[in-house]
Amino acid sequence: MKELDNEKGLVEAWDSLNELRESINVFHEFEEMGEDVGDELEAEYNKLLKGLDDLELRNMLKEPDDHRDAVVNFNPGAGGTESQDWAQMLYRMYTRWAERNGFKVSVMDYQDGDVAGLKSATIEVQGNNAYGFLKAESGVHRLVRVSPFDSNARRHTSFCSVFVSPLIDDTIELDINESDVELQRFHSSGAGGQNVNKVETGVRLIWTGKLSDGREERVVAECQQERSQLQNREKAMVLLKSRIYELEKEIQEAEKARLEGSKGKNEWGSQIRSYVFDDQRVKDHRTNHETSNVSAVMDGDLDDFIKAYLLMQANV
Numbered sequence: 001m002k003e004l005d006n007e008k009g010l011v012e013a014w015d016s017l018n019e020l021r022e023s024i025n026v027f028h029e030f031e032e033m034g035e036d037v038g039d040e041l042e043a044e045y046n047k048l049l050k051g052l053d054d055l056e057l058r059n060m061l062k063e064p065d066d067h068r069d070a071v072v073n074f075n076p077g078a079g080g081t082e083s084q085d086w087a088q089m090l091y092r093m094y095t096r097w098a099e100r101n102g103f104k105v106s107v108m109d110y111q112d113g114d115v116a117g118l119k120s121a122t123i124e125v126q127g128n129n130a131y132g133f134l135k136a137e138s139g140v141h142r143l144v145r146v147s148p149f150d151s152n153a154r155r156h157t158s159f160c161s162v163f164v165s166p167l168i169d170d171t172i173e174l175d176i177n178e179s180d181v182e183l184q185r186f187h188s189s190g191a192g193g194q195n196v197n198k199v200e201t202g203v204r205l206i207w208t209g210k211l212s213d214g215r216e217e218r219v220v221a222e223c224q225q226e227r228s229q230l231q232n233r234e235k236a237m238v239l240l241k242s243r244i245y246e247l248e249k250e251i252q253e254a255e256k257a258r259l260e261g262s263k264g265k266n267e268w269g270s271q272i273r274s275y276v277f278d279d280q281r282v283k284d285h286r287t288n289h290e291t292s293n294v295s296a297v298m299d300g301d302l303d304d305f306i307k308a309y310l311l312m313q314a315n316v
Contacts, residue, residue, distance in 0.1 A: 006067050006128060013055050020048045053307070058129065060310045065166040065249075066132030070125045071108070071242050074118065077140075077159030084117030086143045086158040089298060091121050094137070094162075096300030103127035108239060109222040116149070122222070122239065124167060131166040136309035137302070138164040139272030146278060155278070159271065165246035167238065174241050181240070182206040185229065203232040205240045213251050219243050273305070287312050 027041040061067070074091050076083035098105045104126040111119040125134060140161050147156040168174065184204040202224035210216050221240035223232040273284045275294065282297045283290035289308035291297060
């Protein structure tokens, strides 16, 4: 049904563009008759161009998981308060991006930083093609700025890993040996009434096992969103499976890249994008797309970066 809805959406978008094209032709006829319709014509033309760009972007999402909801995990790098503050800024950036694009955001886990920012966080972004767009953002993000936490006003470099995986559902089969999963319970933090302070409703699942390439991996998933421990355990298991699934996908993509003679896997320490605040510059190192409008990017204006990445992938 999701695939059918996506195909219907593409057809409806095309029909809307065709109506715009006909409207533009009518305005041209009015203009030839001496009518002053220049402003209306320009407005319709700009709507057509934007609609074409949006449709082109959606048409690039052809991978099996692109239509799925996305799970976005934030992990600050070394650097304490500075990196934790950067992680929170990215958390806000992606939340803003999701909201302005009509996606629903649910917080699955959020751990406050010691002084500022966050230690770790996980959000679920729900909506058609959420993973297809957000997969472009998976990797290490680098910040360079004059630190507000440094009394000497020195420049600091901070890193944060953003890990994006598709939210699995019943159409994906992933067998996990229950004996490989450790269950930990803890008191949920944040709002939720007195119950969260008295009952261990938060759930942490730790899977230790071997991936298909023989590598042993330890994957952790937490959820404290719900008041019920059972509901948190169910959501944590979905999150755990989603992360293991994404690791298996990376193995397949890395093997494909090796056979094709190109690299296709992000690794910690090789940033995908740099945000240099004092130079007013944001640059993606994979596509070389950059902008000087740093404040707009931090407010969630990421569509141009995402489109540049998807275009690059389409041409590989």
